[in-house]
Amino acid sequence: MGAKYSYLPPFLLNSYMSIIKVENLVKKFGNLTAVNDISFEVEEGTIFGFLGPNGAGKTTTINILCTLLAPTSGRASIFGFDCTKQSSEVRKAIGIVFQDMTLDKDLTAYENLVFHAYLYDVKKSEREPRIKDALNFVDLYDRRNDLVKKFSGGMKRRLEVARGLIHRPKVLFLDEPTLGLDPQTRANLWDFIVDLPRKHKVTIFMTTHYMEEAEVCSKIAIIDNGKIIIVGTPDELKKTIGGDVIYIKTSDNKRAKLEIEKLFQVNVFEQDSELFLTSLKGDACIPEIIRALGDSVLSVRLQRPTLNDVFLKMTGKEIRVEEVSSGDTIKEEVRSYRRKFDRG
Ligand SMILES: Nc1ncnc2c1ncn2[C@@H]1O[C@H](COP(=O)(O)OP(=O)(O)OP(=O)(O)O)[C@@H](O)[C@H]1O
Ligand SMILES: [Mg+2]
Incomplete structure (x- = not known):
């Protein structure tokens, strides 16, 4: 940064580069190292995807960035503010959609948003237009006076996204925003999410178990056992596979x-009774494989690498959505996080 910018406050200097900075972050729970020395940066106005199997450390990292957990060591900052030492500045700059639902089901959609606007000191004159904007954005304005307990899973999730936007955060954290929703509702909510950076000038930090969602992220970090294994654009990650993927089924x-x-x-490698390997010249390999294996070959197919292949190669595991808990239960732990967060 040149000398002419030296009078700018730190958060403006940082906004030219990365809005989230994480350096050597560690979080231990007793003997368990949930987050193990991770470092990464997120650029302003992008969608950053955090991918990893169950228990990888995704929610723990989000909780540290959102100031709900103190790291054991290392640093994290948002918009130039330290997540541990400047937690109230960080909280003003962020919004969160938790992995588990945290709406008040006995209030209407509108009341949930008003409550949130009060907590965040949104000026009275701005409250109504912002709530209207947010409800319109997620297509729930007509349902504003309905109790949340009458909403479907997808509507609740959309309302949570709207709530996360009311105080105009710079960064919105979405922890498994589409988990447990049927494919159509998921696609519908996803349409709102991909529009967020452009329409609301917000940076998105999200976790997902759905590879097609990860495809549209500007950057992806794959985390396993608390360690970041790789960070890059979806294309950069796919290039690490080093060629096409050949899948073969045989009788032996x-x-x-x-x-x-x-x-x-x-x-x-073998997965679900199918063998697979990567090859730079997939088309050329197939005839040789068939010649070598003869009649035992039952089927052969060639595929360009997907993010799932990258994930499998990097972690040795496939992301299995069905292993993840439903996003519709309010756990006491989440309630207490939410109370802690709202207290500011
Ligand atoms: N409060 C806690 N006390 C003790 N261990 C914890 C606590 N929170 C998380 N852990 C452990 O830390 C590890 C990482 O958990 P985390 O919730 O961050 O995983 P995740 O990547 O979000 O997984 P999922 O995909 O299932 O949501 C797990 O082994 C978990 O059991
Ligand atoms: Mg989680």
Whole structure:
């Protein structure tokens, strides 16, 4: 940064570069290291996707960034404000949609948003227009006077996104925003999320178990066992696969695996009774494989690498959505986080 900017306050200097900065962050719960020395940055106005299997440390990282948990060591800052030492400035700059639902089901949609506007000291003159804007944005204005307990899962999630926007945060954290929703509702909510950076000038930090959602993120970090394994754009990540992916089903996978490994000197993996390997020249390899394995080949297919392949290669695991708990239960832990957060 040149000398002519030296009079700018730190948060403005940082806004030219990264809005979120995480350096060597560690969080231990007793003997368990939930977050293990992670570092990354998120640029303003982008969608940053945090991918990882259950228990990888995603929510723990979000809770530290949102000032709800103190790190064991390392630093995190948002908009130039330190998440530990300047927590009230950080809280003003962020909005959160928690992994578990935290709306008050016995209030109407409108009352939930008014309550939030009070908590965040939104000026009285601005309260009504902001609530109207947010409700319109998520297509719930006509349902504003309905009790939340009468809402579907997708409507509740949309209302939570609207609530997260009322105080005009710079960064919106979305922890599994579409989890447990049916595919159509998920796609519908996703349409709102991808529009957020442009329409609300907000940076998105989100976790997801859905690879098609990760595809549209500006950048993705894959985290496993508390460690970030790789960070990059979806295309950069896919390039790490190093070629096409060949999937083969045979009547004797054990023998076929050994044969192919010997033939091409590569690792062959097995998943759901199917063998797979990566190859720079997928088309050329297939005839050789068929020649070597003969009649035992039941099917062969060639696929360009997907983020799922990257995830599998990096973590040795597939993201399985069904293992994740439903997003519609209010756990006491989340309630207490929410109370802590709202107290400011
Ligand atoms: N308050 C806590 N006390 C003790 N251990 C915790 C606490 N919170 C999280 N953990 C542990 O830290 C690890 C990371 O948990 P975290 O909730 O961050 O995972 P996650 O990546 O969000 O997983 P999921 O995809 O299931 O939401 C897990 O082993 C979890 O059991
Ligand atoms: Mg989580």
